[in-house]
């Protein structure tokens with residue numbers, strides 16, 4: 305048993321679907337660790353971080369996407 309070393313960042317992978325051409329893509333985001341930083345998908349959704357994300361579909365140029373899934377974040381209890 306050792307001390308848990310906090311990661312420098314909280315990695316998440318967002319799964320996005322373009323609203324125009326329906327292509328799915330993923331985006332890795334890393335958040336700083338600290339007070340009020342979301343640690344799991346639910347907290348991420350409720351946070352303001354997603355509102356700051358800019359989406360730009362490469363094939364069609366659409367800037368509107370739907371968030372269809374989130375992976376990552378910290379998992380507790382394992």
Ligand SMILES: [Zn+2]
Nearest residue numbers: 322325361364
């Ligand atoms: Zn598109």
